[in-house]
Amino acid sequence: SFLAPALLLVLTAQALHVAAKCPFHFGRARVDENVGAVLQAEPRRMLLTFDEAAVQKLDINAVKADLKALFVDSQESWPADFGHYGPLMIRMAWHCAGSYRLSDGRGGCDGARQRFDPERSWADNVNLDKARGLLWPIKQKYGDALSWGDLIILAGDTAIESMGGPILGFCAGRIDDADGAASLPLGPSLDQEMVAPCSVNGECEAPLGASTMSLIYVNPEGPLAVPDPELSAPQIREVFSRMAMNDSETVALIGGGHAFGKTHGACPTGPGPNPMQQPWNPWPGTCGEGPMKGKGNNTFTSGFEGPWTTNPIRWDNEYFVNLLKYDWKVYVGPGGHHQWEPVLKEDADPEDDLPDIIMLTTDVALLKDPIYLELVKLFAANQTALDIAFSHAWYKLVTRDMGPYSRCLGDQVPPPQPFQAPLPPPPAKIPDYKAVTKAITKALRVISPALPYDPVNGKPYYGALFATLAWQCASSFRQTDYTGGCNGARIRLAPQKDWPQNVAMDKVLKVLEPIKDSFPGLTYADLIVLAGNTALTDAKAKGMRFCGGRSDADSDEPPVTVTPQRVFNDKLVQLKDNAIVMGLTFREAVALKAMIRSPSQQQRLGYSGSWTDNPTRLSNEFFKVLLDNDWVNVTSAAGQLEMKAVGKEGVYMMPCDLAIKWDPVFAAIAQEFVTDSTAFYTAFASGWNKMMNADRFKGPAGNECK
Numbered sequence: 001s002f003l004a005p006a007l008l009l010v011l012t013a014q015a016l017h018v019a020a021k022c023p024f025h026f027g028r029a030r031v032d033e034n035v036g037a038v039l040q041a042e043p044r045r046m047l048l049t050f051d052e053a054a055v056q057k058l059d060i061n062a063v064k065a066d067l068k069a070l071f072v073d074s075q076e077s078w079p080a081d082f083g084h085y086g087p088l089m090i091r092m093a094w095h096c097a098g099s100y101r102l103s104d105g106r107g108g109c110d111g112a113r114q115r116f117d118p119e120r121s122w123a124d125n126v127n128l129d130k131a132r133g134l135l136w137p138i139k140q141k142y143g144d145a146l147s148w149g150d151l152i153i154l155a156g157d158t159a160i161e162s163m164g165g166p167i168l169g170f171c172a173g174r175i176d177d178a179d180g181a182a183s184l185p186l187g188p189s190l191d192q193e194m195v196a197p198c199s200v201n202g203e204c205e206a207p208l209g210a211s212t213m214s215l216i217y218v219n220p221e222g223p224l225a226v227p228d229p230e231l232s233a234p235q236i237r238e239v240f241s242r243m244a245m246n247d248s249e250t251v252a253l254i255g256g257g258h259a260f261g262k263t264h265g266a267c268p269t270g271p272g273p274n275p276m277q278q279p280w281n282p283w284p285g286t287c288g289e290g291p292m293k294g295k296g297n298n299t300f301t302s303g304f305e306g307p308w309t310t311n312p313i314r315w316d317n318e319y320f321v322n323l324l325k326y327d328w329k330v331y332v333g334p335g336g337h338h339q340w341e342p343v344l345k346e347d348a349d350p351e352d353d354l355p356d357i358i359m360l361t362t363d364v365a366l367l368k369d370p371i372y373l374e375l376v377k378l379f380a381a382n383q384t385a386l387d388i389a390f391s392h393a394w395y396k397l398v399t400r401d402m403g404p405y406s407r408c409l410g411d412q413v414p415p416p417q418p419f420q421a422p423l424p425p426p427p428a429k430i431p432d433y434k435a436v437t438k439a440i441t442k443a444l445r446v447i448s449p450a451l452p453y454d455p456v457n458g459k460p461y462y463g464a465l466f467a468t469l470a471w472q473c474a475s476s477f478r479q480t481d482y483t484g485g486c487n488g489a490r491i492r493l494a495p496q497k498d499w500p501q502n503v504a505m506d507k508v509l510k511v512l513e514p515i516k517d518s519f520p521g522l523t524y525a526d527l528i529v530l531a532g533n534t535a536l537t538d539a540k541a542k543g544m545r546f547c548g549g550r551s552d553a554d555s556d557e558p559p560v561t562v563t564p565q566r567v568f569n570d571k572l573v574q575l576k577d578n579a580i581v582m583g584l585t586f587r588e589a590v591a592l593k594a595m596i597r598s599p600s601q602q603q604r605l606g607y608s609g610s611w612t613d614n615p616t617r618l619s620n621e622f623f624k625v626l627l628d629n630d631w632v633n634v635t636s637a638a639g640q641l642e643m644k645a646v647g648k649e650g651v652y653m654m655p656c657d658l659a660i661k662w663d664p665v666f667a668a669i670a671q672e673f674v675t676d677s678t679a680f681y682t683a684f685a686s687g688w689n690k691m692m693n694a695d696r697f698k699g700p701a702g703n704e705c706k
């Protein structure tokens with residue numbers, strides 16, 4: 001047995017030797033496995049330099065003029081179809097923006113992560129490296145004033161405009177990411193497999209945005225490559241709704257987009273290796289021979305071949321007219337995939353010529369759904385209806401991930417759109433917040449007929465509830481698409497007021513109502529945040545900052561209504577992922593879990609009690625209790641899974657609390673908070689102040705409440 005330690009020593013020494021010799025190998029392993037944000041690293045969204053003043057001064061019309069000249073200047077390295085790069089640019093912009101998903105606000109062109117893996121190598125992004133390459137001289141010319149994100153979208157806009165299409169305007173201010181980390185959850189990656197696995201590729205479910213990994217939406221050939229338009233229609237509806245597109249927007253976008261350009265699949269052998277496999281010459285193309293191999297007429301992009309209309313560089317509704325005018329017959333195109341060709345309808349003049357056009361299974365699908373069919377008929381008959389529907393849907397497509405109107409820069413921003421959930425201006429006269437604070441402090445310990453409970457040592461105490469209300473109001477914020485937050489006080493309105501985690505919050509609002517009524521100009525949004533701050537300050541939190549001027553929404557708007565609030569739940573990965581989506585650091589997220597919480601409040605949520613019966617003091621005690629005790633799983637009377645401290649009466653925590661103990665990175669932070677209460681208070685205040693003000697935008701980069 002004495003050999004064992006010696007052997008261990010030798011093996012360890014060998015392992016260390018290998019590790020020392022192969023840092024590259026170890027470094028690579030991390031990257032290859034995408035051990036990224038969710039599993040290990042501090043959440044981050046690294047941004048390149050952003051110069052807001054320069055963006056404001058940018059002459060957008062000058063950029064557009066340069067783009068228009070570039071579109072018709074065909075290059076030998078990548079010749080333009082029909083002498084115009086416009087269609088390629090539209091596809092690039094659409095694929096940059098179309099990764100957006102409503103489920104967690106991820107994706108979209110803000111950040112321009114199409115330049116990085118994993119998005120860069122997606123099967124749907126074949127040859128978009130060429131499109132970005134064409135734009136490089138323009139990017140270089142305008143420097144920091146023009147981010148890649150803005151340039152890609154502006155190229156799409158300008159392409160539509162230059163071919164006669166309608167554009168609503170341009171919202172500038174996209175900030176480029178420094179890498180593709182924020183796209184890892186979109187997949188394919190280990191992060192995505194952990195947070196949102198897809199069991200059948202081709203039938204991936206939300207929160208994933210697409211039905212198929214590395215495609216933007218659906219398989220153009222039909223679900224799981226079966227060319228059945230009837231099966232394809234419901235899949236299109238499903239995935240477009242994951243981006244908050246309704247039927248009219250969906251049909252206008254597909255047919256409006258396919259008014260332009262063509263599909264590319266000159267031969268069946270494919271585009272060649274993607275950028276991840278061959279970064280030095282990705283997608284070289286395998287069709288044809290000689291200097292034109294892989295380009296021009298020999299291009300392989302998607303593997304389908306042909307245009308949708310007879311003039312693919314002119315905006316019109318011919319796509320819709322064509323869909324209705326012919327019957328469509330499936331065949332295998334030169335690229336080896338099923339596509340559809342026109343055949344004359346029975347009642348057509350047999351002398352009629354058949355145009356040299358095609359449709360994809362997803363295009364023919366628009367004829368197979370009764371609602372889509374009506375829209376196809378409308379757009380075929382009415383060009384103006386298409387112009388209006390397409391221009392609005394396109395603007396929403398490319399701007400949705402930018403968040404509220406106030407984040408848009410430049411002189412071509414159209415008026416606020418419904419998808420931006422515009423808020424009314426705040427009241428002109430701001431109340432005396434000091435006097436409001438005084439009133440709230442008093443209300444903390446005066447019994448309210450609206451909610452006569454929550455005693456501490458036999459006396460009324462509303463602090464934990466005020467803080468919870470503020471947290472529930474603010475924590476709907478997502479830094480991924482800058483939606484949610486307490487500005488607007490939408491927690492008063494359906495559907496947020498009915499979310500299970502907001503139980504009893506209407507009553508807490510009632511407790512505060514007399515204060516609201518006695519201060520003209522005081523909005524609910526400001527009152528809620530101030531009540532949370534005041535309660536925490538009363539509980540000895542340090543450094544709560546308040547900055548007023550919020551307004552109250554009249555009604556809830558789609559971006560918030562369709563997104564259920566993300567809550568910390570018992571899944572470790574989800575816990576971390578939520579922190580990332582909210583824009584909190586892990587330290588802040590861990591610190592915030594120690595929020596004051598009362599036994600009766602926990603009981604309202606269906607638990608047996610709290611970890612403390614004294615919610616009047618914010619401290620690092622929560623972490624001591626968490627780490628010092630052993631816990632057993634029990635089920636509360638209301639059926640909630642909870643954890644009870646072994647050998648203690650009435651000490652309960654929730655699964656999401658225990659997750660802090662189970663996760664090594666979170667546990668390390670909790671241990672530090674136990675031994676260093678200043679570190680705890682600092683992280684708590686930083687996280688709290690961040691969440692309370694996260695939705696106060698003044699331009700893309702700035703928070704007006706800094």
Ligand code: HEM
Nearest residue numbers: 087088090091094220253254257261262263264301302362
């Ligand atoms: C091209 C599929 C929606 C704009 C293509 C191609 C496919 C495709 C397979 C051929 C790519 C190639 O081989 O070069 C789909 C599917 C959609 C969809 C399945 C949704 C169901 C859209 C939307 C837009 C759009 C919403 C824009 C509003 C374009 C354009 C091209 C194109 C402009 C031509 C690119 C070129 O000429 O180089 N699409 N698309 N598509 N798509 Fe779509």
